[in-house]
Amino acid sequence: MKVEYLGPGRVSDFVAYCKKHKVDLDDSFLYDDQLANFQPNEDNPTYIITNQVGDIIASASLIINDYHRRGRKARFRIFHSEEDNIESYNLLMQEMIKQTTGLDEVFLFVPFANEKLAKFMEQLKFTAERYTFLLIRGDEVVPDFIVPEGYEIRPYRFGVDEEAWCTVRNAGFANLKGSETPHTLDMVAKMMANNDHIEGASLILYHKDRPVGVIRGVVDDYEDEPIMNIGPIAIMPEYQGKGLGRILLRYLLHFAKQISYDRTILCVNAENERAKALYIQEGFKQVEGVTCYTFQL
Known part of the structure; x- marks a missing residue:
């Protein structure tokens, strides 16, 4: 060799x-x-x-x-x-x-x-640091939702909303294993310009003009069939526990169906039990799992 x-x-x-x-x-x-x-x-x-x-x-x-x-x-x-x-x-x-x-x-x-x-x-x-699950939602009916008074969901605007996106994403993922490193404005701009971008599928939740949540869906495939990949889903820490993540998820699931995506897919860390429970409640089913192995240099 x-x-x-x-x-x-x-x-x-x-x-x-x-x-x-x-x-x-x-x-x-x-x-x-x-x-x-x-x-x-x-x-x-x-x-x-x-x-x-x-x-x-x-x-x-x-x-x-x-x-x-x-x-x-x-x-x-x-x-x-x-x-x-x-x-x-x-x-x-x-x-x-x-x-x-x-x-x-x-x-x-x-x-x-x-x-x-x-x-x-x-x-x-190598050490097994964490476990991540892959979840898929089929063509089930998406439940309705109501955006609370004072809140508004707006589509991401290229060249305008990078700072808002970073603020929410970085705060929401600050303590999530594997995602602690902050994103930069340039990273967000490049991400939104990728070929997998779907116009209208990157969304920001505002509370009285303050950005408090983000969600994104992109082009993907699973088992050689088209599918919308959802992620990130992030809510500002002080706004968590209010059902806002569920509202954002349902909003995007409705949008996915409108543009002919019958299936959606997402990943969740095993230790993020509250998020996984939400996804299961919303019709996602676990299909795969991976172990993150790390090697200390």
């Missing part, structure tokens, strides 16, 4: 490897459009292991953008080996650690069903 930094001449082979194995992995950053213009660089350090005939048999790639640097942690895009032993993972980790100067940890999500990869994570001294 030979481990090497991914060169420009092998990017297409790396992309093909990712597509081949994404069904067994957390594919959050392995979609075709995300890999279409992929290039290894300081934000995307990537290593491959090849066999005697030069075929890729293992690969690791980190995401170390500005958001991750501010949070001092990097996320694996892919960490996978076709070899059923720990050797490939050890070789990849030795190289990846060299790319993590200034960071405190690296992490990745492993589906519950991938017991083999979970076993290797434990052997590599």
Whole structure:
């Protein structure tokens, strides 16, 4: 086996490897459009292991953008080996650690069903930090709702509402594991300009002109069928417990049906029991789960 930094001449082979194995992995950053213009660089350090005939048999790639640097942690895009032993993972980790100067940890999500990869994570001294569940809602009727007096739901306005969005999102997620790092105005603007953006599906809840809640739906697919992915859903801490998250959720579910999305999907941390209970009450059903494994550098 030979481990090497991914060169420009092998990017297409790396992309093909990712597509081949994404069904067994957390594919959050392995979609075709995300890999279409992929290039290894300081934000995307990537290593491959090849066999005697030069075929890729293992690969690791980190995401170390500005958001991750501010949070001092990097996320694996892919960490996978076709070899059923720990050797490939050890070789990849030795190289990846060299790319993590200034960071405190690296992490990745492993589906519950991938017991083999979970076993290797434990052997590599990764720690199971938290669990996240994937929930799907089918074509059930969406209950009605009433926006309380003094409140108003408005669509996000590009170039105007970035600060309002950041204020709510950052306050609402300040203590949520994995989301503690604040978003910036620039991050929000780029997010809203992504190809997955749905006009009218990014919403801000106001109370007497004060932004107090946000919710967003984006283009996604699940099992090769179109679906609206919902997230984030955030409410200012002092406004939580008033049923406002439920109102925002129902508003967006009605909107999804209006634009022909029969199914919606979202993720929730296991420790966020109140949010998960809300989603179950609103017709979502758990279909998958993943473990977030972290490695302290």
